Amino acid sequence: xxxxxxxxxxxxxxxxxxxxxxxxxxxxxxxxxxxxxxxxxxxxxxxxxxxxxxxxxxxxxxxxxxxxxxxxxxxxxxxxxxxxxxxxxxxxxxxxxxxxxxxxxxxxxxxxxxxxxxxxxxxxxxxxxxxxxxxxxxxxxxxxxxxxxxxxxxxxxxxxxxxxxxxxxxxxxxxxxxxxxxxxxxxxxxxxxxxxxxxxxxxxxxxxxxxxxxxxxxxxxxxxxxxxxxxxxxxxxxxxxxxxxxxxxxxxxxxxxxxxxxxxxxxxxxxxxxxxxxxxxxxxxxxxxxxxxxxxxxxxxxxxxxxxxxxxxxxxxxxxxxxxxxxxxxxxxxxxxxxxxxxxxxxxxxxxxxxxxxxxxxxxxxxxxxxxxxxxxxxxxxxxxxxxxxxxxxxxxxxxxxxxxxxxxxxxxxxxxxxxxxxxxxxxxxxxxxxxxx
Amino acid sequence: xxxxxxxxxxxxxxxxxxxxxxxxxxxxxxxxxxxxxxxxxxxxxxxxxxxxxxxxxxxxxxxxxxxxxxxxxxxxxxxxxxxxxxxxxxxxxxxxxxxxxxxxxxxxxxxxxxxxxxxxxxxxxxxxxxxxxxxxxxxxxxxxxxxxxxxxxxxxxxxxxxxxxxxxxxxxxxxxxxxxxxxxxxxxxxxxxxxxxxxxxxxxxxxxxxxxxxxxxxxxxxxxxxxxxxxxxxxxxxxxxxxxxxxxxxxxxxxxxxxxxxxxxxxxxxxxxxxxxxxxxxxxxxxxxxxxxxxxxxxxxxxxxxxxxxxxxxxxxxxxxxxxxxxxxxxxxxxxxxxxxxxxxxxxxxxxxxxxxxxxxxxxxxxxxxxxxxxxxxxxxxxxxxxxxxxxxxxxxxxxxxxxxxxxxxxxxxxxxxxxxxxxxxxxxxxxxxxxxx
Numbered sequence: 029x030x031x032x033x034x035x036x037x038x039x040x041x042x043x044x045x046x047x048x049x050x051x052x053x054x055x056x057x058x059x060x061x062x063x064x065x066x067x068x069x070x071x072x073x074x075x076x077x078x079x080x081x082x083x084x085x086x087x088x089x090x091x092x093x094x095x096x097x098x099x100x101x102x103x104x105x106x107x108x109x110x111x112x113x114x115x116x117x118x119x120x121x122x123x124x125x126x127x128x129x130x131x132x133x134x135x136x137x138x139x140x141x142x143x144x145x146x147x148x149x150x151x152x153x154x155x156x157x158x159x160x161x162x163x164x165x166x167x168x169x170x171x172x173x174x175x176x177x178x179x180x181x182x183x184x185x186x187x188x189x190x191x192x193x194x195x196x197x198x199x200x201x202x203x204x205x206x207x208x209x210x211x212x213x214x215x216x217x218x219x220x221x222x223x224x225x226x227x228x229x230x231x232x233x234x235x236x237x238x239x240x241x242x243x244x245x246x247x248x249x250x251x252x253x254x255x256x257x258x259x260x261x262x263x264x265x266x267x268x269x270x271x272x273x274x275x276x277x278x279x280x281x282x283x284x285x286x287x288x289x290x291x292x293x294x295x296x297x298x299x300x301x302x303x304x305x306x307x308x309x310x311x312x313x314x315x316x317x318x319x320x321x322x323x324x325x326x327x328x329x330x331x332x333x334x335x336x337x338x339x340x341x342x343x344x345x346x347x348x349x350x351x352x353x354x355x356x357x358x359x360x361x362x363x364x365x366x367x368x369x370x371x372x373x374x375x376x377x378x379x380x381x382x383x384x385x386x387x388x389x390x391x392x393x394x395x396x397x398x399x400x401x402x403x404x405x406x407x408x409x410x411x412x413x414x415x416x417x418x419x420x421x422x423x424x425x426x427x428x429x430x431x432x433x434x435x436x437x438x439x440x441x442x443x444x445x446x447x448x449x450x451x452x453x454x455x456x457x458x459x460x461x462x463x464x465x466x
Numbered sequence: 467x468x469x470x471x472x473x474x475x476x477x478x479x480x481x482x483x484x485x486x487x488x489x490x491x492x493x494x495x496x497x498x499x500x501x502x503x504x505x506x507x508x509x510x511x512x513x514x515x516x517x518x519x520x521x522x523x524x525x526x527x528x529x530x531x532x533x534x535x536x537x538x539x540x541x542x543x544x545x546x547x548x549x550x551x552x553x554x555x556x557x558x559x560x561x562x563x564x565x566x567x568x569x570x571x572x573x574x575x576x577x578x579x580x581x582x583x584x585x586x587x588x589x590x591x592x593x594x595x596x597x598x599x600x601x602x603x604x605x606x607x608x609x610x611x612x613x614x615x616x617x618x619x620x621x622x623x624x625x626x627x628x629x630x631x632x633x634x635x636x637x638x639x640x641x642x643x644x645x646x647x648x649x650x651x652x653x654x655x656x657x658x659x660x661x662x663x664x665x666x667x668x669x670x671x672x673x674x675x676x677x678x679x680x681x682x683x684x685x686x687x688x689x690x691x692x693x694x695x696x697x698x699x700x701x702x703x704x705x706x707x708x709x710x711x712x713x714x715x716x717x718x719x720x721x722x723x724x725x726x727x728x729x730x731x732x733x734x735x736x737x738x739x740x741x742x743x744x745x746x747x748x749x750x751x752x753x754x755x756x757x758x759x760x761x762x763x764x765x766x767x768x769x770x771x772x773x774x775x776x777x778x779x780x781x782x783x784x785x786x787x788x789x790x791x792x793x794x795x796x797x798x799x800x801x802x803x804x805x806x807x808x809x810x811x812x813x814x815x816x817x818x819x820x821x822x823x824x825x826x827x828x829x830x831x832x833x834x835x836x837x838x839x840x841x842x843x844x845x846x847x848x849x850x851x852x853x854x855x856x857x858x859x860x861x862x863x864x865x866x867x868x869x870x871x872x873x874x875x876x877x878x879x880x881x882x883x884x885x886x887x888x889x890x891x892x893x894x895x896x897x898x899x900x901x902x903x904x
């Protein structure tokens with residue numbers, strides 16, 4: 029039995045490794061188009077910002093490790109050109125055939141490139157792959173740009189903004205919409221606005237980039253000098269290879285799979301940033317390219333591609349980001365998203381200290397949203413200077429368990445002055461929400 | 467309608483305040499035997515250690531605040547001597563009568579005082595009340611003891627050990643059992659041992675104190691010079707007043723109440739450290755005196771004493787403590803406790819970084835326990851240098867929701883390099899546990 033995996037980063041290598049764990053005799057080949065494998069893409073902003081001094085620290089395993097320890101052949105600079113389901117093979121480069129019995133597609137996602145004049149100039153860069161990040165580092169070192177524009181206020185845009193500020197650049201963050209991280213809650217916008225301003229970043233909201241020129245960026249709000257442009261205007265799933273092979277693409281634009289990571293073609297699985305999954309709160313297909321989901325999907329794809337019967341039910345849409353000293357966490361549906369999904373939602377927002385005030389605890393904002401009809405919890409949004417990241421996980425766990433907002437009030441959450449106040453902010457928000465639901 | 471509350475700290479004042487919210491016309495009197503009200507008892511070790519410079523910072527509200535803002539009469543130095551259910555009154559001091567229609571008992575807990583010769587000497591102190599903590603501060607300032615013994619390795623003992631070390635004392639922590647925090651897991655014992663040693667504390671396990679003398683403590687492991695002894699050998703619920711009035715005491719030794727905080731006598735409620743509640747994992751009565759539970763119980767007692775129908779279902783036994791740089795969190799039942807409760811339990815323990823290693827993430831230990839038969843999650847124990855306190859809340863939430871261990875694997879927990887590794891330690895432990903359950 030031959031397993032071929034296309035893609036050698038998070039999902040692909042998780043799939044290969046879990047297939048190996050299940051079946052020691054499987055012939056496993058991973059095809060990676062780039063030069064790098066098994067690195068933390070989420071760590072790239074910290075490499076750019078200088079907190080991670082060497083790119084090598086972001087690498088988890090080498091191809092040699094996979095060959096020696098797991099008997100997995102990982103081939104870099106092997107770009108798959110075509111999948112031929114009828115012949116059960118993958119064509120690489122100039123016609124090199126890789127036959128398979130089972131195939132896992134983990135082609136990932138890439139930067140969206142808006143049709144802006146000048147977008148292909150050499151000072152316009154992305155930082156989604158290790159190769160791109162290395163190129164950006166070299167650009168920073170050799171060109172010494174003083175002013176940068178980051179296009180897009182999603183999590184990569186925010187992280188790259190911080191990274192470039194840390195490197196001493198003047199940074200302008202340009203976002204076409206009025207949102208940040210895809211959210212429009214005014215109290216969140218304001219907090220991000222203040223945090224960016226406090227760190228000398230100009231955030232231009234509802235601003236369109238009309239052209240990029242050497243040394244200048246032209247926008248709907250004026251023209252500004254800038255020697256570096258970082259493109260972070262969202263990602264799109266890399267599905268061309270799959271689509272051309274007749275594999276079904278879902279409504280989100282990513283590869284459609286079932287809860288066993290199986291595509292519509294027998295023996296072909298997909299996992300990670302190229303595939304969609306199910307949002308467990310809305311019940312709808314969702315595409316949210318995040319490393320942790322990619323790893324989970326990869327593991328399940330690998331297990332099933334080697335004869336197992338694993339399932340991945342879906343996500344609740346948890347994400348967290350740090351921008352300077354501000355932590356922002358979210359999970360599930362906010363009020364707007366819920367209403368868009370046809371759910372009558374009610375939200376409660378509170379501010380409360382993240383730990384005892386007499387030990388320096390600072391207030392964080394917690395917003396919880398519930399279904400007005402059933403009282404079921406739909407989502408949470410938190411931000412503040414501390415204690416957000418793992419606290420949002422309480423809400424994520426409650427969403428998985430389909431708890432009602434009222435049930436959160438009694439949660440026996442940990443308390444000790446260095447870590448939490450006697451009423452955890454989640455409990456205070458739950459009480460407020462329960463009162464609104466009465 | 468007159469509501470009388472006995473006890474003016476966490477549960478008592480929560481009860482009075484929530485009764486006032488429900489019923490603006492209620493006549494509410496709080497009787498507090500001490501001089502202080504509404505302070506964070508859990509903050510006392512930080513006052514002793516010097517992180518909280520003034521006791522006043524631990525006070526949340528004053529009696530004047532309660533009178534003015536909430537129309538609640540809080541009487542300090544009013545020790546209840548008797549409850550007379552037949553006459554519906556409370557006797558204070560030399561026979562002062564306080565008639566009530568509804569009564570909330572929130573008499574709290576006090577230090578257990580083992581029958582050790584010399585235990586009443588002036589250099590043997592507790593630090594459970596603000597008055598005791600102030601006295602200890604004065605003792606430290608005036609007597610300048612150089613060597614202290616802390617008796618009891620529960621959370622107060624550990625926190626006081628750290629506090630006294632911070633004040634420059636040589637500290638010996640003496641624990642009669644082989645446990646720490648009531649747990650006997652060897653990997654936890656070892657971690658605490660190492661942490662205490664690293665901070666110059668001598669931890670004497672399985673050591674009995676036979677006598678205390680001025681300047682000396684005599685133990686089963688020898689005699690040691692010591693000018694200060696802190697008693698932290700556990701707490702016991704203050705139930706005498708209730709018991710003498712015919713109020714039922716439960717199997718734990720604390721006041722028995724139903725899920726509405728109602729005692730066996732009509733119109734009399736109890737809440738906080740003097741009362742027992744239900745352990746939602748074992749289903750058994752449990753007494754675990756913690757501030758957060760006290761506040762929740764107080765709120766429910768106050769709501770029901772003013773005509774409401776609130777419920778408090780119980781706890782899962784979550785607690786967290788910081789000792790020097792070690793965070794220890796636990797919730798639910800460990801393997802030993804589960805087996806003692808007649809449940810065939812299986813545990814899995816892993817060590818994994820709490821956040822990205824390339825950003826300095828340190829390994830934490832996570833142990834999860836499940837019921838072998840049903841696969842249901844029973845509890846978790848975590849410790850490490852960071853990222854423990856709120857992470858244990860994921861397990862606590864899962865226990866409330868009665869999730870099976872297997873369901874934890876797919877939890878969509880937050881991931882970003884500064885906060886978590888791509889596989890959260892909870893997920894890694896859940897996978898290990900699920901494999902053991904297969």
